[in-house]
Amino acid sequence: MNSIIITRAGTHSTIQDFGRFQYQHLGVSPSGAMDQRIITELQKIIPNHQNQFLEFAYVGPSIKVKEGSVKICVGGNCNMSIEKNNNSQLECHPYKSINLFEGDELIIHNTIDSVYGYIAFEHGLGLEPCLNSYSTDTKAGIGSINRPLNDEDMFHISKDVSSWDLISIPKPDLEKVTNFKVYPGPQLQYFSDNTLQSFISGVFTITNQSDRMGIRLKGESLISSKSHDILSEGILPGSIQVPSDGQPIVLMRDIPCTGGYPKIAILNEVDISRISQLPPETKITFDLQTIY
Amino acid sequence: MYFKGINSYGDRGLVLDFGNETSKSISQEVNETFLNISNLNLQSLNIIPSFNKIVVIFENSKIRDQNKDKISMKMRDTNSKTNKKVTKTWEIPACYNEDFALDIKIVQKLHQITKEEVINFHSSVRYYTYYIGFMPGFPYLGDVPSQLITPRLATPRVKIPARSIGIAKNHTCIYPKVSPGGWNIIGQIPFDIFDLQSSYPSLFLPGDEVKFYSVSLSEFEKIRKYNFSLNELVKEYSS
Numbered sequence: 001m002n003s004i005i006i007t008r009a010g011t012h013s014t015i016q017d018f019g020r021f022q023y024q025h026l027g028v029s030p031s032g033a034m035d036q037r038i039i040t041e042l043q044k045i046i047p048n049h050q051n052q053f054l055e056f057a058y059v060g061p062s063i064k065v066k067e068g069s070v071k072i073c074v075g076g077n078c079n080m081s082i083e084k085n086n087n088s089q090l091e092c093h094p095y096k097s098i099n100l101f102e103g104d105e106l107i108i109h110n111t112i113d114s115v116y117g118y119i120a121f122e123h124g125l126g127l128e129p130c131l132n133s134y135s136t137d138t139k140a141g142i143g144s145i146n147r148p149l150n151d152e153d154m155f156h157i158s159k160d161v162s163s164w165d166l167i168s169i170p171k172p173d174l175e176k177v178t179n180f181k182v183y184p185g186p187q188l189q190y191f192s193d194n195t196l197q198s199f200i201s202g203v204f205t206i207t208n209q210s211d212r213m214g215i216r217l218k219g220e221s222l223i224s225s226k227s228h229d230i231l232s233e234g235i236l237p238g239s240i241q242v243p244s245d246g247q248p249i250v251l252m253r254d255i256p257c258t259g260g261y262p263k264i265a266i267l268n269e270v271d272i273s274r275i276s277q278l279p280p281e282t283k284i285t286f287d288l289q290t291i292y
Numbered sequence: 293m294y295f296k297g298i299n300s301y302g303d304r305g306l307v308l309d310f311g312n313e314t315s316k317s318i319s320q321e322v323n324e325t326f327l328n329i330s331n332l333n334l335q336s337l338n339i340i341p342s343f344n345k346i347v348v349i350f351e352n353s354k355i356r357d358q359n360k361d362k363i364s365m366k367m368r369d370t371n372s373k374t375n376k377k378v379t380k381t382w383e384i385p386a387c388y389n390e391d392f393a394l395d396i397k398i399v400q401k402l403h404q405i406t407k408e409e410v411i412n413f414h415s416s417v418r419y420y421t422y423y424i425g426f427m428p429g430f431p432y433l434g435d436v437p438s439q440l441i442t443p444r445l446a447t448p449r450v451k452i453p454a455r456s457i458g459i460a461k462n463h464t465c466i467y468p469k470v471s472p473g474g475w476n477i478i479g480q481i482p483f484d485i486f487d488l489q490s491s492y493p494s495l496f497l498p499g500d501e502v503k504f505y506s507v508s509l510s511e512f513e514k515i516r517k518y519n520f521s522l523n524e525l526v527k528e529y530s531s
Contacts, residue, residue: 025339
């Protein structure tokens with residue numbers, strides 16, 4: 001038996017995978033990793049990850065091996081180090097596999113000029129899926145672990161590390177994008193040509209009122225010429241909805257299942273991952289594509 | 293037929309449009325279409341019915357475009373009516389005791405009626421499940437009798453107890469678990485309606501019919517102690 005303990009939970013650390021699908025008509029959000037590009041990359045280094053990835057934001061977690069040993073890999077742009085059981089410090093880097101032995105502690109200090117990072121564990125974390133997914137939706141209280149991770153949380157990994165060989169991949173090119181091509185939203189016609197012009201030519205700032213549910217933007221007010229109150233309808237991540245204060249919200253992975261605000265536009269799938277990595281105060285612009 | 297057509301929702305979604313009105317007959321067509329489309333076994337990630345739309349989500353635009361024709365074909369096929377009755381009719385015990393009916397006085401005052409009248413009106417109607425949304429397993433039921441139509445609370449309550457029955461505008465609902473919310477709370481049911489341990493986690497499905505009947509506090513407590521599973525509830529309270 002191999003076991004690890006969370007010695008410092010960090011901020012907003014949760015278990016995530018590629019999402020929970022086929023339940024949105026029952027009010028269950030898809031959730032899943034905010035930046036799916038990174039867990040896609042981590043699969044190359046830890047193929048047997050069991051879809052049990054640890055997601056963290058800003059301040060990362062610290063993890064100590066209580067018993068046995070584990071093979072892991074960190075993804076994202078972050079500062080980290082290993083405290084060996086003999087008190088020596090070891091340098092380590094994202095996208096390179098790491099072997100941790102009893103007493104070793106991995107300390108992820110923080111993400112650099114980005115928001116989210118991930119840890120993949122060989123053989124997973126010994127969790128059971130919930131509605132066919134390991135993802136955590138903290139607001140709905142759904143998940144293999146239905147809350148953010150806490151200090152002292154323990155995980156038991158029954159299978160032993162398959163090989164000590166160190167595997168690495170070139171750091172993936174996750175370039176920072178601040179101009180987003182968007183498609184027309186279902187309520188595009190709720191906005192006048194003038195307002196659409198402000199949307200396209202305006203600069204919007206990511207605010208710190210942003211989380212796994214949505215990214216709130218600050219910028220020129222986008223007031224609907226019809227109404228900001230529509231009959232609730234199904235919504236999908238990446239949608240840009242505009243409540244009555246005219247300040248757009250980009251809906252993210254823990255999306256409410258239905259929504260009653262007009263949606264001016266929608267991002268494509270990879271841009272949801274891209275925008276999730278932009279810290280508060282980042283300035284962004286939108287480019288509206290022709291009717292798709 | 294209320295169906296108006298299929299529109300794109302970004303690069304990977306579709307919206308089946310049933311107009312801008314709401315009514316039980318529109319919702320019946322929406323929910324019947326939802327079942328028909330679910331049975332197509334599309335490569336979709338989610339199919340989400342609401343009052344007058346069905347949103348279908350795919351992994352990417354290629355899969356979306358491949359599946360769009362299948363939906364169009366199904367919508368043109370007028371013989372596709374499902375005769376098989378898959379929706380359920382529920383008789384749900386409800387306790388309108390003052391311990392649970394946190395906002396019943398608001399409804400009484402607005403309509404100048406007694407508590408007994410609120411209970412009688414609320415339990416006299418067979419409600420239609422328009423759709424499930426807002427939170428896991430939360431049914432939007434309607435329509436409530438005109439004598440009970442009440443706007444949302446001016447200030448939403450921070451913590452509504454689990455299993456509470458609410459009224460907002462012409463809809464009534466059950467809160468599956470503790471939640472903030474703005475509905476006027478008039479009672480409580482004695483069991484859970486959403487269970488993550490079940491592969492069909494929601495007791496109610498879009499299209500189900502739901503009628504409440506009033507039970508005393510002692511009956512409520514008795515039922516609550518059974519701790520029914522969703523499967524047991526289906527046998528006990530639906531037909």
